[in-house]
Amino acid sequence: MSRNRRILLSLRRNLLQAIPTMFVIVTLGFFLMQLAPGDVADYIAAETGAASEEGIHALRVQFGLNLPVLEQLFAYYDNLAHFSLGISPRYGAPVSDMIMARVPGTLLLMGVAIAVALLLGFAMGTTMALLSRRLPDRLLSLLSLVFYSVPTFWIGLMLIVLFSVHLGLFPSGGARTIGGPSEGWDWFVDRLRYITLPALTLGLNYVAIYARLTRAAVIEAQRHDYVRTAIAKGLTPARVIRRHVLRNALTPIAALTGAKVAGMLGGAIVVETVFSWPGMGRLAYEAILAREYPVLLGILLVSSALVIVANALFDILQSLLDPRVEVS
Amino acid sequence: MMHRLDPGMTSPLLQLRNLRVSYDAPLRNGVAVGGLDLEVERGETLALVGESGCGKSTTALSVLGLLPAHTEISGQILFDGGDLVGMAPERLRALRGRQIGMIFQEPMTSLNPVYTIGRQIAEVLHEHTDISAAAARRRVLELLEQVGIPDPAHRIDAYPHELSGGQRQRAMIAMAIALRPRLLIADEPTTALDSTTQMQILELIDGLRRELGMSVLLISHDLPLVRAWSDRVVVMHHGQKMETLKSRDLFEAGRHPYTRGLISASIRLSDERHYTTSRLAEVRAHRAANDEFRFELHTPPGRIAATASAPDLPGPDAAGPDASAALDVRDLTVRYPGADRPAVDGVSFTLARNQTLGLVGESGSGKSSLSRAIMRLIPGVTGEISLLGKDLAGAQGAGLRQARRHIQMVFQDPYASLNPRQTVGDILGNPLKLHGIAERGERVRQMLDRVGLPASSVDRYPHEFSGGQRQRIGIARALILQPDVLICDEPVSALDVSIQAQILNLLADIRAEFGLSMLFISHDLAVVQYVSDKVMVMQRGKIVDTGDHTTIWRSPRHPYTKALIAAVN
Numbered sequence: 001m002s003r004n005r006r007i008l009l010s011l012r013r014n015l016l017q018a019i020p021t022m023f024v025i026v027t028l029g030f031f032l033m034q035l036a037p038g039d040v041a042d043y044i045a046a047e048t049g050a051a052s053e054e055g056i057h058a059l060r061v062q063f064g065l066n067l068p069v070l071e072q073l074f075a076y077y078d079n080l081a082h083f084s085l086g087i088s089p090r091y092g093a094p095v096s097d098m099i100m101a102r103v104p105g106t107l108l109l110m111g112v113a114i115a116v117a118l119l120l121g122f123a124m125g126t127t128m129a130l131l132s133r134r135l136p137d138r139l140l141s142l143l144s145l146v147f148y149s150v151p152t153f154w155i156g157l158m159l160i161v162l163f164s165v166h167l168g169l170f171p172s173g174g175a176r177t178i179g180g181p182s183e184g185w186d187w188f189v190d191r192l193r194y195i196t197l198p199a200l201t202l203g204l205n206y207v208a209i210y211a212r213l214t215r216a217a218v219i220e221a222q223r224h225d226y227v228r229t230a231i232a233k234g235l236t237p238a239r240v241i242r243r244h245v246l247r248n249a250l251t252p253i254a255a256l257t258g259a260k261v262a263g264m265l266g267g268a269i270v271v272e273t274v275f276s277w278p279g280m281g282r283l284a285y286e287a288i289l290a291r292e293y294p295v296l297l298g299i300l301l302v303s304s305a306l307v308i309v310a311n312a313l314f315d316i317l318q319s320l321l322d323p324r325v326e327v328s
Numbered sequence: 329m330m331h332r333l334d335p336g337m338t339s340p341l342l343q344l345r346n347l348r349v350s351y352d353a354p355l356r357n358g359v360a361v362g363g364l365d366l367e368v369e370r371g372e373t374l375a376l377v378g379e380s381g382c383g384k385s386t387t388a389l390s391v392l393g394l395l396p397a398h399t400e401i402s403g404q405i406l407f408d409g410g411d412l413v414g415m416a417p418e419r420l421r422a423l424r425g426r427q428i429g430m431i432f433q434e435p436m437t438s439l440n441p442v443y444t445i446g447r448q449i450a451e452v453l454h455e456h457t458d459i460s461a462a463a464a465r466r467r468v469l470e471l472l473e474q475v476g477i478p479d480p481a482h483r484i485d486a487y488p489h490e491l492s493g494g495q496r497q498r499a500m501i502a503m504a505i506a507l508r509p510r511l512l513i514a515d516e517p518t519t520a521l522d523s524t525t526q527m528q529i530l531e532l533i534d535g536l537r538r539e540l541g542m543s544v545l546l547i548s549h550d551l552p553l554v555r556a557w558s559d560r561v562v563v564m565h566h567g568q569k570m571e572t573l574k575s576r577d578l579f580e581a582g583r584h585p586y587t588r589g590l591i592s593a594s595i596r597l598s599d600e601r602h603y604t605t606s607r608l609a610e611v612r613a614h615r616a617a618n619d620e621f622r623f624e625l626h627t628p629p630g631r632i633a634a635t636a637s638a639p640d641l642p643g644p645d646a647a648g649p650d651a652s653a654a655l656d657v658r659d660l661t662v663r664y665p666g667a668d669r670p671a672v673d674g675v676s677f678t679l680a681r682n683q684t685l686g687l688v689g690e691s692g693s694g695k696s697s698l699s700r701a702i703m704r705l706i707p708g709v710t711g712e713i714s715l716l717g718k719d720l721a722g723a724q725g726a727g728l729r730q731a732r733r734h735i736q737m738v739f740q741d742p743y744a745s746l747n748p749r750q751t752v753g754d755i756l757g758n759p760l761k762l763h764g765i766a767e768r769g770e771r772v773r774q775m776l777d778r779v780g781l782p783a784s785s786v787d788r789y790p791h792e793f794s795g796g797q798r799q800r801i802g803i804a805r806a807l808i809l810q811p812d813v814l815i816c817d818e819p820v821s822a823l824d825v826s827i828q829a830q831i832l833n834l835l836a837d838i839r840a841e842f843g844l845s846m847l848f849i850s851h852d853l854a855v856v857q858y859v860s861d862k863v864m865v866m867q868r869g870k871i872v873d874t875g876d877h878t879t880i881w882r883s884p885r886h887p888y889t890k891a892l893i894a895a896v897n
Contacts (some may be wrong), residue, residue, distance in 0.1 A: 027737040225437040232392055233503065234424035243451075244440055251442075323487040324441055 007316050014312040021302055026080070029300045030073050033293050039065050040089045043290045063089045076297065085301065086294035095298040099280065103302065106177060106268055112199040112255065113264065117206035122253070124207065125214020126246065132219060140211065148208035152267055156201040156274040163197060170197050173276035180238035198275040202267055206260060213256055217249035224248070258314025264305045278327045339409065341543045342366035342391070343510055347403040349386050349395065349567075360386040362567040363403070368511065372642070373537060375554035375575065378564035380795075382573035385548045386567075388515045391545070392430055393420050409509070426456045427695065429504030433516035435496035439488040445499040446472075446484035452506050471502040473531060493691075494525035501532060502539075508540050515547045522690035523893040530557045549824065552896070553595045555579065563587045566621060573883065585623040586611060592625070592831035595854040596691035596882060598897050603836040603859055608829035628833055650861030651718075654813050654845035655679040655702070660711035662697045662869075671697040673869035674711070679813065683847040684839060686877070688853055688892065694869040695849045699817045703737050704849070705727060708784040716812060721751075723843070733763055736806035742798035746790040752776070752801055753786035756808050763809060771808065779804045779834060796827035807838065815847045820855060832859060853896055857881060865889045 039061040045051035060066045064075060066235050079086050085095035124144060128137045147155075164172035171177075181187045221227065222245055230244040269281030276282070280299055287295035319325045329457040337657050353477035360767040361383040368374045376384045389395050391405055391412065405412040407428065412420060432438040449471060459467065465484070472480035475498040488496055497517060504512055514533060516788060534557060537544050547553050554561050554577045560795040563570040563584065571584045579591050589611020595601055601608075609627045655678070662672035672694045679685045689695045701709045706721065711722040715735055723731050746755060756772045765771070773783050790798055799819060806814060807855040816835065820828040836859065839846055850856050856863055863880045865873040865888060873886035884890045 052656050197789075211600065225432060225434060226440040228394055229432065229438045229500075229503075230440070230451075231394055232424055232430045233455060234421045234426060235451070235455055239455070248440065248442055322442055 007319070010145060010315060011312060014308065014315070018305070021308065022058075022301060025304045026076070026297060027073070027102055028123035029297055030076065030293070036291065040291045040293070041065060043292075044090065044253055059089075068181045076294070080301075085298035087188060088292060088295050090290055090292055095294050098283065098295065099298050099302050101282045102278060102283045103306075105277060106265075106272070107306075109198055109272070109277060109279055110203060110264055110268055111197065112195055112260075113202035113206070113268075116199055116203035118253075118257065119212055120203070120207045120211025122188055122214050123247045123248075124211035126218055126241075128211065128215040129222070130241070132215070137215075143247055144208040144211040146208075147204045152201060152205055152268050153209055153274055154205055156197070159197050159201055159275075170194075172197075175278050198271050198277050201274070202264065202271045205267065206264065209256070209260070211252060213253055214249060217252050218245055221248045249320065251325075254314060254317050254321055258318070259309040259316075265303055265307065341370045341408060342368040343406040343543065344387070344403070345392075345404040345406065347387065347405060347569070348380055348401070349383070349390055349402050351396075351398065353396065354561075355399040360567055364564075364567070366562050366569065366572070369546055370558075371511075371537070371541055372545055372560065373534070373546055373558040374544045375548060375558035375560055375561045376564060377548055377551060377554050378548055379590075379826060380868070381566075383563045383567035384549075384564050385515055387564075388430070388513050388545065388547045391513060392424055392428055394430075400545075405424060408528075420776045422456070425452045425504075425509070426507045427509050428511045428513065429507075429509040430513040430515065431497070431500045431504050431517050434520050435493060435500050436488065436520075438500060439496060441488055444485050444487055445491070449503045449506055452503055454528065456507055464806065468502070472499070474507075474536075475502045476528075477502075489573070493521050494529060496520060497525075497529050498532065501529075501536070501867060505536055505540060505542075508595075509542060511543050511545065512537070513545045516549070517546075517573070519549070520555070520805075523853070524597060524690065524891055526553070527895040533557075545857070551578065551590055552596050552689070552824070557797070563590070578703065585625055586613070590825060592627075592824045593860050594645045596852045597854045597857055597893065599854075600878070600881075601858050602877060603832075607833050607836065608858075609831065610830050613827045639698075652681070653678045653714075654683075654714075654716060655847065656714045658712040660698065660701055660709065660713065662694070662701045662706065663708045663710075664697075665708070670694075670869055672701060675866075675869070675871055677864060677871060677874070679845050679847055680811075680862075681845050682843055682846055683861045684859055686856035686863040687847060687849045688851065688856050688863065689866035690851055690892075693866045695866050696817055697715055697869075699737065699847065699849055701817050702815060703735065704732075715754065729762075731807045734811050735813040735815065736809060736811040737818045738802050738806045738814065738830075739817045741822055742795055742802050743790075744796060744804075745802060747789055747851070751787055751789055755801065755805055759805070759809050765809075775804045775808050780809075780830075794827075795823055796830060799823060799827075799831055803834065803838070807842065810842065811846060812843075813847070814844045815849070817849045818851065819848075821850065821852065828855070833860065853881075865892070 007201060034100065039060070040063060041056050045056050057066070064072060067075070085099070087093070088095050090096055091098065091260065124140050130142050131137045160172045163170045170193055175191070177190050177194075180190050225245075227240060227244050227246075231241045235243070268279060269284055271277065272281035273285050274277045284296060284299045286292075287299065335733070341490045344366045347361055347364040348359065350359045351357050364383070364387060366374070366376075366887065368844075376387060378384050386395065390401055391407070392416075393400065393412065401413055403413065407423065410419075412423070436511060437783060439445065443451075446465065446468050449468045450461075453464045453467060455460050468484055469480050472484060477483050477495055477498050483495070485490070488499070491499065501517075517533065518529050521529060527763050530553070533544060533546075534544065544558075546554060546558050554584075555575050558575045561573045561575050561578050563573070563582070565586050570586050571582065573581055573587070582588055582591055584657070589609060592609035595608065607628045609625055612626075613626045614622045614624065632819050637723060638829070658676045660672055660675045661670050675694075675698060677685070687698070697706070700706045702713055702720075704713075704723070709721070711721065712719070715731055718731065720728075720731050750758075753772055756775060757768045758801070760768045760771060773784060776785055781797060781800055781804070785793075785801075790801065792802065799822075821829050823831060832855065835846070835848075836843065846859075848856060848859050850893050857877055860877050862874070862876050865886060867888045873880065873884065873889045875885075880889065884893060
């Protein structure tokens with residue numbers, strides 16, 4: 001069986017498994033939300049400040065919130081069966097449109113954060129491993145321990161205090177300058193300035209994880225017989241490290257990155273809130289406050305789909321990195 | 329290219345002068361090589377033999393500067409007149425892979441699993457020459473052809489795990505000879521391979537030596553092997569040279585007591601030795617007060633030597649289960665999920681009481697699956713097994729536990745098969761407790777004494793013992809329930825030859841003493857010849873040949889048996 005065929009089979013299997021998984025997630029999520037007190041009608045009433053009992057009731061009827069719980073659930077399934085995530089009660093807009101408007105923001109933030117975490121973590125871990133037990137190793141170990149143990153939101157706040165408030169280097173929130181450049185190099189620099197702090201905040205925690213993992217993987221890879229073979233071939237130390245140590249250390253790192261995607265999505269919510277970053281996390285936070293269940297369920301569904309897709313991709317990446325791993 | 333101090337071809341290619349290597353690492357410290365002198369002449373194969381820990385691999389690694397960190401090295405390693413000790417890293421790197429090639433014991437782990445073999449072989453060409461990618465590929469194809477890898481055009485893009493063990497070692501050799509080095513260092517190149525593959529690889533190395541005019545430094549623990557494949561032999565022990573001999577008369581001219589000990593402990597098929605006629609000589613080294621080693625050679629007397637004449641019970645041809653047999657196996661088949669053919673394919677045999685039945689075969693022949701199936705350790709087994717006339721294949725629960733008292737197993741790896749968190753007392757005592765046997769302490773002490781371990785071993789953990797001692801613990805554990813049938817799965821293949829002799833002597837003694845019937849599994853024909861009364865040969869899950877211990881070697885019937893014998897003679 002060719003590799004491409006195996007990859008296709010693996011994708012198909014992942015897809016088939018995703019359907020029951022997402023069904024369970026939606027159902028569980030639906031019941032969990034029923035446990036929270038209040039509903040969107042209460043919220044809208046409170047927002048407007050003066051609403052009569054009748055007015056609130058009319059809202060409930062309009063949103064279908066007066067129906068029995070199971071009927072509401074089946075109505076939601078019915079929506080899903082028609083590839084619709086429903087309508088947001090507050091905005092009257094389709095939930096799918098609202099989420100899709102935010103998905104790129106979250107993906108961008110996560111992507112940059114993963115890239116930052118991988119690059120910094122890999123560099124730190126490699127330095128630590130090659131200078132193992134020496135001073136740089138100890139200092140970087142200490143630093144990564146700090147990154148690892150300090151909560152994300154606090155790192156975010158401190159970065160704002162330092163880089164936005166005191167140094168004024170980066171903006172403290174948002175995704176772009178309102179009325180700022182909309183194309184070209186200026187646009188890129190503008191976006192870059194806005195994403196630096198949130199991505200760093202989200203990534204630093206993972207920098208620590210990757211640094212520790214890379215250190216262990218490189219030290220482990222150095223002991224392998226094939227590294228001795230590479231030296232015996234007369235390769236320069238730099239080539240031995242790059243081609244035979246680091247290349248082989250990539251496999252466990254890719255595996256861990258795949259496993260951490262879900263956790264990172266959770267972290268993104270906190271970071272987006274701290275930096276007012278327009279992503280799914282902020283949307284979720286607002287939806288919880290407003291008790292907008294269709295929006296929240298929609299986000300849950302899209303997030304789980306993202307995680308499932310990411311895991312499938314990392315499965316394939318894993319098999320590309322290590323020919324011994326069969327895409328099963 | 330290094331500067332040649334000696335353009336004449338008279339001096340040795342490689343000369344070690346007073347080489348000393350000592351380790352100072354958490355896992356290993358002390359002197360590994362203590363003042364070694366040797367020469368490898370141009371075009372010759374010099375073998376360095378000795379048992380584990382004697383410093384032979386350390387010597388091989390020190391030539392190319394491959395020793396781990398925390399190692400101290402002194403003395404001289406003269407290659408073509410230039411001293412490799414303390415040579416500038418760039419100059420040493422220019423020699424590695426170009427003037428001196430090296431192959432290692434374990435081809436699977438010595439090749440990088442994430443690159444194709446073609447790329448790994450080409451890497452050495454690109455490193456030392458300005459060859460184009462296309463020319464490198466052509467040269468790699470040539471090399472694969474030269475080392476006898478079938479279908480090179482296809483195999484060049486194979487990953488190491490897609491090749492057999494022998495092919496992987498061939499790929500390693502192709503890498504080592506790619507730039508026509510003048511010295512090839514082969515560190516136990518065939519230890520991880522089957523005997524028929526072993527011979528092919530050694531033939532290949534020897535052929536390449538003549539073809540390319542190389543010298544070969546062959547590191548091995550196997551005396552019969554170095555006798556056949558080298559010109560001269562240096563025998564090492566505790567980091568020192570015991571003596572240098574011409575390989576041709578290694579077995580006759582060795583005068584040093586340690587060499588004599590190794591020789592008499594090594595069994596060769598052609599010696600036709602058998603446990604009923606002689607015990608193996610055991611060599612023991614003692615460090616005297618002045619740090620000198622003294623070697624003691626003695627042959628223990630055989631305790632009972634009259635079991636070979638036990639009446640020959642009906643063989644596997646007789647119909648129906650044989651109640652008088654110790655173990656009777658009919659149509660045993662083991663099928664692993666996803667495998668395209670059964671690992672064990674309809675095997676039938678009878679193990680008579682008080683007999684040893686030898687089972688030989690190469691890796692993957694199904695011999696270990698067979699032993700595990702008999703022990704009821706694996707699922708997917710069909711067929712009949714009867715132990716002392718009782719059904720074992722269908723036994724369940726308490727019945728199976730009861731049956732296991734009568735059949736026990738000694739495993740190959742004495743490191744992996746003992747629980748590292750249990751003391752020897754627990755390892756031996758727990759089976760007794762499980763079967764509700766009283767006076768455990770007393771029985772454990774007796775058993776330890778019987779296998780030659782001190783009584784104080786009770787409170788110690790397996791890692792505190794040497795390999796040979798651990799195998800003694802494994803044997804004691806198997807014997808503590810006084811079983812009737814003992815299955816030994818490669819019990820000596822992880823051991824040094826002098827330890828192997830001790831363990832084989834011990835097995836021969838206890839077999840007679842405890843009235844055991846033994847199924848002895850090994851890939852080593854000479855060992856099987858020594859311990860067995862009857863011998864079966866297994867290939868691809870089937871028993872292809874059966875005979876008594878003398879006739880099967882003298883007049884083998886099956887071509888596979890012939891091939892096995894040809895590979896070691």
